[in-house]
Amino acid sequence: MKLNSGKAVAASLLAALLASPTFGNEGPVPKGVPHLDHVFVIMMENHSYSQILKNPDAPFANQFAKSANAANNYFAIAHPSLTNYLEVVGGSNFGVLTDNSPDWHNTTCTTNLASGVPATDVPASPDVCPIWGEGTDAATPLVDTTNETTPPSITAVVEIDGKLAIPASKHISGKTIADQLAEAGKSWKSYQESLPASGADGVDNSDGFFTSQAQITAAISGEQQTLIKLYAVKHNPFAYFRDVQEGTNSHSSLKNVAGFQGAGGLFEDLGSGHVPTFSFIAPNQCNDQHGRGNGGPVCDFDPNDNGTQAGLNPALIYQGDLALRNIVSAIHNSPVWKEGRSAIVVLWDENDYSSVPNLNQVLLVVDTNYGPHGVQSGKFYTHFSLLKSIEAGLRLPCLNHACDSNASVMDDLFKTHNGDRDDD
Numbered sequence: 001m002k003l004n005s006g007k008a009v010a011a012s013l014l015a016a017l018l019a020s021p022t023f024g025n026e027g028p029v030p031k032g033v034p035h036l037d038h039v040f041v042i043m044m045e046n047h048s049y050s051q052i053l054k055n056p057d058a059p060f061a062n063q064f065a066k067s068a069n070a071a072n073n074y075f076a077i078a079h080p081s082l083t084n085y086l087e088v089v090g091g092s093n094f095g096v097l098t099d100n101s102p103d104w105h106n107t108t109c110t111t112n113l114a115s116g117v118p119a120t121d122v123p124a125s126p127d128v129c130p131i132w133g134e135g136t137d138a139a140t141p142l143v144d145t146t147n148e149t150t151p152p153s154i155t156a157v158v159e160i161d162g163k164l165a166i167p168a169s170k171h172i173s174g175k176t177i178a179d180q181l182a183e184a185g186k187s188w189k190s191y192q193e194s195l196p197a198s199g200a201d202g203v204d205n206s207d208g209f210f211t212s213q214a215q216i217t218a219a220i221s222g223e224q225q226t227l228i229k230l231y232a233v234k235h236n237p238f239a240y241f242r243d244v245q246e247g248t249n250s251h252s253s254l255k256n257v258a259g260f261q262g263a264g265g266l267f268e269d270l271g272s273g274h275v276p277t278f279s280f281i282a283p284n285q286c287n288d289q290h291g292r293g294n295g296g297p298v299c300d301f302d303p304n305d306n307g308t309q310a311g312l313n314p315a316l317i318y319q320g321d322l323a324l325r326n327i328v329s330a331i332h333n334s335p336v337w338k339e340g341r342s343a344i345v346v347l348w349d350e351n352d353y354s355s356v357p358n359l360n361q362v363l364l365v366v367d368t369n370y371g372p373h374g375v376q377s378g379k380f381y382t383h384f385s386l387l388k389s390i391e392a393g394l395r396l397p398c399l400n401h402a403c404d405s406n407a408s409v410m411d412d413l414f415k416t417h418n419g420d421r422d423d424d
Contacts, residue, residue, distance in 0.1 A: 025134070025171045026180075026397040032409035032421045034370070036393035037340035040331055041088070041347070041386075042281045043235065044320060045081065045290035048307055048351030049074075049361040055309055057317040060325040061363070064346065068367035069375035069413040075160045075382050076350040076360045078140050079148035080121070081290075084349040085237040087383045089280065090176040091400030092137045092169070095119060096128055097147045099234045101204040103127035105245055113137065113174055121147045130242035132174040137400075140166040143356060153305060157354040160382060161361070164406070172400050177278065177387065178238050180396045182252035187276035190238050191266040194230035194284040195259040200239055205229035208259075208284075228295050230284035238280070266330075273335030277394060281327060289320035289348075307353040328367070341370045343393065343414060345386065366413040377412050385410055392422075 049072075052058050053065065076084050082100075083093045095112025098119045103109055106129060112119050113135030119125035142165050145156045159165070181188045192200065194208035205212040207228045236257060238244050247253030256276075260266045269275045285292050286299035291313065293301055298319050304311025324346065331337055331344055348362040364386065367373070384407035388398050392409055401407060411421040 025169070025173045025400050025403065027403040028397060029395055030388050030392035030398050030402075030409050032411035033389050033392035033414040034341060034416050034420060034423050035395065036343055036390075036414075038275060038277060038279070038336055038342040039390050039393065040279045040281060040342070040344045041390075042283075042324065042327055042344065043085065043088070043288070044283070044324065044346065044348045045235075045285070045288040046350060046352035047289055047312075047317075047348050047362070048353065048358065049363045051307070051309055051312060051351070052317075052348065052363050055312075055317060057312070057314045058321040060321045060328075061346070061365075064324075064328065064367070065363060065365050066374065068344075068365050068373055069377065071364040071366070071377050071379070071381050071410065071413060073378050073380050074347070074362060074364040074385075075380075076348070076362050077166070077383050078159050079144060079157050079350055079352075079354065079360075081349050081352075082234040082237065082240075083147075084383060085235060086240070087401070088349075088387060089178065089237050091384055091387050091398070091402035092172045093118075093140070094131050094172065094174060095136065095138045096131075096240070097121070097138050098125055098128070100125060100127050101233050102240050102245070103129050104202045106130060107242070107246075111135065111174065113172055116168075122149075128240055130245050131240050132242035134171065134173050136168050136170045137172045139168040148352070150305070154355040156356045158356055158359050161359050161380075162357070166401065166404075169401065174241065175243075175399070176238060176241060177391065177396065177399065178241075178252050178256070179243065179249070180391070180399065181278055181394070182249050184394075184396060186278070186394065187251070188256055188278040188280070189269075189276045190236055190257045190280045190282070191260060192231055192236050192257060192282050193260045193287060195257065196231070197262075200233070200236060200254050200257040201245075203231070204233045206231040226294055228286075228292055228299075230286060230292070232285055235282045235285075235288070266327075270330045270334040270336070273339075275334070275336050278390070283320070283323050283327070286316075287320055287323035289316055291316050305353045305355070307351065307355070307358040311353075337369050341368070343368045345390075347386070366410070368414065371414065371416045375412055377410070379408065379410075379412065381408060381410055389414060
């Protein structure tokens with residue numbers, strides 16, 4: 001009897017160890033989403049829920065939100081863009097509240113996690129020390145008066161919904177879902193449009209050919225156009241992590257970053273059906289609705305930062321809508337969409353024009369090849385909910401703030417036809 005009791009205790013301890021965090025701030029595998037074979041996340045830029053929904057210049061996004069499943073009470077976390085990208089893939093801002101480029105391959109700098117001092121726009125911070133290890137991230141207040149403000153027109157921006165604040169956590173792991181996938185023997189890629197042929201290493205910005213590192217800042221001989229920053233490293237969050245920069249894990253390095261065209265690119269991978277388990281897809285800054293000041297009329301920034309549709313550049317919205325349609329169509333036409341269970345997630349990183357009282361609400365659409373469509377969810381979700389839901393579907397532990405109790409799994413958007421949310 002004592003022996004059986006001892007075995008029971010040992011079994012309980014083993015189960016507890018298996019359920020406990022495997023690295024830093026990881027928790028149990030979340031429940032509520034059926035097993036997924038492939039996930040495609042498409043990140044659009046800098047427009048709020050009300051700027052996209054019912055916008056006649058975004059016909060595909062609006063049709064997609066109706067024909068697939070839409071989250072109508074979904075919020076970005078903070079500002080600026082990079083912070084939200086990090087939160088989507090890593091469940092934390094890692095102390096980074098700026099769009100600064102990485103401090104490439106610096107192995108001696110102190111991370112913001114280790115120092116506990118956030119990287120900010122005001123006061124200005126240096127390039128971001130490659131993220132690794134464990135430590136303290138930055139708090140998310142109700143209202144931010146420091147980052148992504150442009151006085152005198154914008155002096156304060158709303159974080160999340162203006163009601164939820166997130167205190168800094170002292171137990172943040174400097175890793176992302178890419179590390180989790182590599183540890184689980186699964187694959188990932190970051191597809192970045194207009195990435196130069198030389199690859200992502202050391203590149204902050206590129207037009208697909210020239211890079212800012214090549215110092216093409218003025219017009220080349222015989223031309224008037226300066227470098228259009230189509231690819232931006234701030235939209236490639238994995239490049240900010242030391243393990244990816246250094247390639248310390250052969251399954252998680254800058255080799256996992258590819259462009260849209262050519263061998264190993266997004267469209268060839270989709271055409272062949274040889275896609276990774278997790279695909280992070282970032283159109284360039286003329287196709288993701290971000291805009292560039294020197295990209296021509298179609299790509300010009302929105303003329304008014306008041307958060308309304310009236311202040312938008314209609315051509316920029318329409319061009320991004322066409323780009324989104326082409327990517328979604330390519331996924332639908334891929335052999336992989338006809339096999340197993342796959343999900344497409346389309347979202348906007350932040351509203352960008354969140355001057356008080358505008359909330360940081362953005363549109364998120366989930367399209368699956370296995371479940372019901374037309375679901376219109378009013379549940380409160382954030383970027384942390386998205387990460388937690390993807391981890392649930394890929395059977396990965398929750399990571400960092402995705403483990404928070406108020407980060408709800410998006411079970412209504414990923415469910416099967418019979419209502420099952422956690423089957424194999």
